[in-house]
Amino acid sequence: DSGVTQTPKHLITATGQRVTLRCSPRSGDLSVYWYQQSLDQGLQFLIQYYNGEERAKGNILERFSAQQFPDLHSELNLSSLELGDSALYFCASSVAAQGYGYTFGSGTRLTVV
Amino acid sequence: GENVEQHPSTLSVQEGDSAVIKCTYSDSASNYFPWYKQELGKRPQLIIDIRSNVGEKKDQRIAVTLNKTAKHFSLHITETQPEDSAVYFCAALYGNNRLAFGKGNQVVVIP
Numbered sequence: 001d002s003g004v005t006q007t008p009k010h011l012i013t014a015t016g017q018r019v020t021l022r023c024s025p026r027s028g029d030l031s032v033y034w035y036q037q038s039l040d041q042g043l044q045f046l047i048q049y050y051n052g053e054e055r056a057k058g059n060i061l062e063r064f065s066a067q068q069f070p071d072l073h074s075e076l077n078l079s080s081l082e083l084g085d086s087a088l089y090f091c092a093s094s095v096a097a098q099g100y101g102y103t104f105g106s107g108t109r110l111t112v113v
Numbered sequence: 114g115e116n117v118e119q120h121p122s123t124l125s126v127q128e129g130d131s132a133v134i135k136c137t138y139s140d141s142a143s144n145y146f147p148w149y150k151q152e153l154g155k156r157p158q159l160i161i162d163i164r165s166n167v168g169e170k171k172d173q174r175i176a177v178t179l180n181k182t183a184k185h186f187s188l189h190i191t192e193t194q195p196e197d198s199a200v201y202f203c204a205a206l207y208g209n210n211r212l213a214f215g216k217g218n219q220v221v222v223i224p
């Protein structure tokens with residue numbers, strides 16, 4: 001167990017729907033990062049939060065949004081889902097705003113049908 | 114831009130031999146380079162990392178070397194074992210806060 005908790009582990013939903021993925025960082029970590037992993041694109045950075053504030057944004061679609069709450073857990077919201085959104089979504093956490101020593105959660109496998 | 118490239122994409126080695134995976138990065142300001150191992154269906158796990166103030170770091174059978182001038186770094190696995198079979202990702206720190214990952218190398222250790 002890495003200490004980073006992601007729920008749910010698996011999610012199957014239909015096109016056009018909206019889902020929420022949840023991540024609880026390791027105790028003491030203030031930064032949360034979201035990544036999308038698909039077979040042909042590797043690990044793509046989506047967004048980073050540090051202590052409740054958005055810190056950096058990557059290739060995140062407008063249909064996707066995220067936030068980090070006062071208790072430091074984070075949620076990634078995916079809306080108007082398309083078949084191409086099917087992927088593994090990982091969150092990672094680190095102590096500081098700098099990205100040293102990421103620890104990844106076990107991921108949420110999203111399947112859009 | 115944030116570009117990290119890994120070579121080769123797939124590597125097969127005989128058990129007991131060495132494996133070497135190379136990565137190149139584009140941003141000369143990057144100063145932190147970790148390697149992650151991902152077994153099938155599992156999360157990426159940090160196996161070794163290096164900062165730009167050193168040229169080499171070892172941890173038992175794993176080592177990483179860094180050439181900042183050429184902007185490349187390599188993972189070396191010696192005395193490979195079947196449990197080393199996995200996908201290995203290199204990464205580079207960009208903007209001082211996030212990692213950009215390569216697309217991964219599939220390493221297959223043949224018993």
